[in-house]
Amino acid sequence: MIESSCRFCSSLESWLKPSKFKLKRVPEFQQENYTENFIQCILDGGLGQNKKGAVLVVGGDGRYLSPQATNIIIKIAAANGISKLIIGQNGVLSTPAVSTLIRKKRTNGGIILTASHNPGGPKADFGIKFNCENGGPAPDQVTDKIYELTTNIKEYKICPDLNVDFSQLGQDSFQIENLGTFTVQIVDTVEDYVQYMSEIFDFEKIKSLISGQLTGKPLNVMADSMHGVTGPYISTILVDKLGATSKNLLRTVPKPDFGGCHPDPNLTYAKNLVDIMLKGENDLGAAFDGDGDRNMILGKNGFFVTPSDSLAVIANHINCIPYFKQHGVNGFARSMPTGCAVDKVAAAKNIRCFEVPTGWKYFGNLMDAGLLSLCGEESFGTGSDHIREKDGIWAFLAWLQILAETKLSVEDIVKQHWKTYGRNVFTRYDYENVDAAGANLMMNFLEPQLPGYIGKTLTANNVGFKIIKADNYEYKDPIDGSGLRIFFEGGSRVIFRLSGTGSAGATVRLYVESFVEANDTNLFNPAQELLKPLVLVALDLCQMEKFTGRNAPTVIT
Structure with a gap:
């Protein structure tokens, strides 16, 4: 019989914004009672009256502090009457694998230990998030409740003597005093996710593409896991x-500090892959972030596919993917700052396209x-909609499926897309880790001027841009989001936004989108040349x- 007890503690610092989680450095999670407090608040706020008897999935990207946090989750879950953890x-x-398991096993949700694409290590970033029973990130009303609880927590429940070896596959049950049976099931990290991908895509056709049986020439791929969780997958x-x-x-062995690299799949932090692809020996390159939910796609000779173009190309070829042939296509969506390429595909296919705030939970609602x-x-x-998280490996497989169906190169597919749409x-x-006060001053300086910009023409490098609309974006649905937007005649736009995805300082993000007509002689010019004015x-x-x-800027993508 395992005893449970209550331990008194002081409340957490106000480290969560009411609408979203904010990451912290590892040393802050190592403060006395800090992680314990937060896990207790997640169980209380995330599950509410459904806490007793609940089943949860637990996993993460393996970054520094993950084993200790997993151990704490087990002890606190048992003391709170959770009936089962699937770990x-x-x-x-990976984050997509957690969502897969939540939906497949029909659990009450899951706890993910990750700081996504941010660095790991003893002095770097750590994070804990709660996903709901749909497999997606907790909505605002849940994170608001968790935040509220962190401001006044006085005690947490724990089974201090409960020790579980989560390195071995299998299942163990324990009798918890006054609470009943508590079960811990340790599952294979990749099995369920890989099986699901084999159902979504035609693995046999992709295999014949890679071997050369389909086209007469092998497809040389290069996948960089950046020492993140996707390596085994x-x-x-x-x-x-x-x-x-x-x-x-490349770099398929997961490491607690990601091998000292920044596990963010972009042209700056995945330069190793970029340099390899520039040699022209590989036809398709992909990089993934620390927890496996982000991806970068490259073609031969380092041809970069922007995420906005990648989304639009997949949308245009969506019927190449067996999953959509079976389930149909209900709609497309993009976050507000994302390029509008997918909108044009949606219009051509007469499919509804949504624009939502940044944050995957908004997609999950739809x-x-x-x-x-x-x-x-x-x-x-x-x-x-196969899960309720973004999914880096899924996107890579989508491109492989499209290549198998079209038998074209990555660059040819994208350029054909431009010539069509x-x-x-x-x-x-x-601009990362800038002074928060200065960043807010900039936004406060800019916003009041927006109405006065309408009708003006601004010029740089002898190119004029006439402003037709300027606003502070608001999502007209249950939840809102923001960003200062300026629209120009002809379909171009710029967006200014503060981001909260880092653990220190502020990040200012400037989005610039310039539309070039399909028949324009400059259509294939280098992106930076087209965007510079x-x-x-x-x-x-x-x-x-x-x-x-x-x-x-710190990073250009």
């Missing part, structure tokens, strides 16, 4: 299921209502350097 072996599950799928070799894989099948964010997130040339400038206009409007002290 990935060694506490490891991508090696199982590519090598064991699709016939590739270990030479097609999916649960049966209105959405495919969606994406410019921050390298792509996914569908026009080109939404897109870039994002990230509008970038200069945007930087002049917001006076970035004056308010932030930055004369260049």
